[in-house]
Amino acid sequence: MSQKKVYILGGSQSDFTRNIVREGLSLFDLFADTVRSGMTKCQINPSDIQVGHVSNFVGDLFNGQGHLGGFLGHVDPALAYLPASRHEAACASGSMALLGAMADIESGRYDLACVVGIEIMRNVSGEQAANYLRPAAWADKEWLDTPYVWPCAFDDLVSAYQQRHGVDMAHLRAISQKNYRNARSNPNAQTRKWQFSENSFSGDEGANPTVVGSIRRQDCGQISDGAAVVFLASETRAKEYARTRNMNLEDLPYIKGWGHINAPMLLKEKLRLSEGQDYIFPHVRKLFEQTLSRAGMGSIEEIQGMEVHDCFNITEYMILDHSGLYKPGEAWRAIETGQTSAGGKLPINMSGGLIGLGHPVGATGVRMALDAYNQVTYSAGGNQIDDVRNMMTFNLGGSTTTCASLIIGR
Numbered sequence: 001m002s003q004k005k006v007y008i009l010g011g012s013q014s015d016f017t018r019n020i021v022r023e024g025l026s027l028f029d030l031f032a033d034t035v036r037s038g039m040t041k042c043q044i045n046p047s048d049i050q051v052g053h054v055s056n057f058v059g060d061l062f063n064g065q066g067h068l069g070g071f072l073g074h075v076d077p078a079l080a081y082l083p084a085s086r087h088e089a090a091c092a093s094g095s096m097a098l099l100g101a102m103a104d105i106e107s108g109r110y111d112l113a114c115v116v117g118i119e120i121m122r123n124v125s126g127e128q129a130a131n132y133l134r135p136a137a138w139a140d141k142e143w144l145d146t147p148y149v150w151p152c153a154f155d156d157l158v159s160a161y162q163q164r165h166g167v168d169m170a171h172l173r174a175i176s177q178k179n180y181r182n183a184r185s186n187p188n189a190q191t192r193k194w195q196f197s198e199n200s201f202s203g204d205e206g207a208n209p210t211v212v213g214s215i216r217r218q219d220c221g222q223i224s225d226g227a228a229v230v231f232l233a234s235e236t237r238a239k240e241y242a243r244t245r246n247m248n249l250e251d252l253p254y255i256k257g258w259g260h261i262n263a264p265m266l267l268k269e270k271l272r273l274s275e276g277q278d279y280i281f282p283h284v285r286k287l288f289e290q291t292l293s294r295a296g297m298g299s300i301e302e303i304q305g306m307e308v309h310d311c312f313n314i315t316e317y318m319i320l321d322h323s324g325l326y327k328p329g330e331a332w333r334a335i336e337t338g339q340t341s342a343g344g345k346l347p348i349n350m351s352g353g354l355i356g357l358g359h360p361v362g363a364t365g366v367r368m369a370l371d372a373y374n375q376v377t378y379s380a381g382g383n384q385i386d387d388v389r390n391m392m393t394f395n396l397g398g399s400t401t402t403c404a405s406l407i408i409g410r
Contacts, residue, residue: 052116319384
């Protein structure tokens with residue numbers, strides 16, 4: 001199918017080390033600061049923005065606040081009557097907001113969209129946070145005997161891999177170690193100043209305690225406060241943006257391909273559907289295929305880097321395993337040979353990912369797109385990938401219930 005080009009003009013993200021409530025600030029303060037920062041950084045006049053898309057999963061529970069599209073009307077007087085909507089798909093909420101904004105631009109309704117993702121999650125106890133995140137699963141059918149739904153869910157994924165292909169926990173811990181290492185160079189990363197011992201990525205109960213089953217502390221993504229914003233534009237608007245800044249249109253990245261697929265809510269049903277198949281999640285493989293196809297690409301070999309959803313290290317392993325870089329069950333080869341590390345064939349999560357950078361749920365998909373933009377415009381600082389032309393994101397919600405991806409390049 002033909003696809004109109006949607007350009008990315010840039011954006012901004014907050015520092016994920018921040019604890020917003022402890023600073024005496026609110027959800028709106030973080031929202032407004034991030035949008036204003038993005039407009040300033042990208043030299044965008046608020047009056048030029050024609051539509052807003054906001055991604056947020058559980059502001060209603062963590063902050064007692066929903067209907068976040070209405071916040072845009074308080075950011076700047078020029079946005080007082082901006083049409084806006086909120087998008088929710090658990091941890092894939094950010095990608096749903098991006099796809100909604102893309103559809104608005106592709107349809108010709110609007111030429112310039114503001115997409116902002118946000119979540120404040122550090123204002124409650126860990127146990128309460130886990131309870132608030134439960135609805136991303138089928139709340140009264142899955143993992144009912146534990147307060148820690150998501151460690152249990154992805155421990156089940158580890159078990160599925162062990163049964164079907166086998167998986168070495170050392171390879172999973174190497175993913176975490178890589179992502180924490182990448183985070184040290186990211187000025188917005190939640191863990192950039194964290195210190196680890198030689199046992200932090202081992203089976204040592206003191207340095208890396210068990211959370212549940214095979215899942216240990218350093219296997220997990222972070223509970224974070226944060227926000228990210230990007231601005232999407234039609235080709236007509238992007239040309240004008242470039243002209244007024246003495247740039248060439250070719251200097252601006254655009255979304256070359258996209259993918260969006262859902263699977264049944266229950267993890268057991270997903271695994272039942274893939275019984276007897278090489279891929280544990282055939283729908284994840286299908287997402288890779290549709291995204292690459294829409295970009296006119298034949299394989300993952302045409303991608304130079306990825307930002308993926310490492311809510312747990314097994315999740316990054318699973319995404320890599322479905323990418324087509326190796327046969328199913330052989331993703332460990334890329335890890336052992338350093339292909340997913342800095343300087344490798346396919347660096348993954350140079351930002352630090354959800355493990356190293358942080359995971360404010362509603363912001364994650366938007367943040368991934370921003371990091372992809374930074375890479376292909378060679379503005380990623382100490383996390384820059386050499387000779388990068390095309391970046392791919394992979395964002396998921398629940399136990400891979402909602403999956404979405406973008407290919408961003410110039």
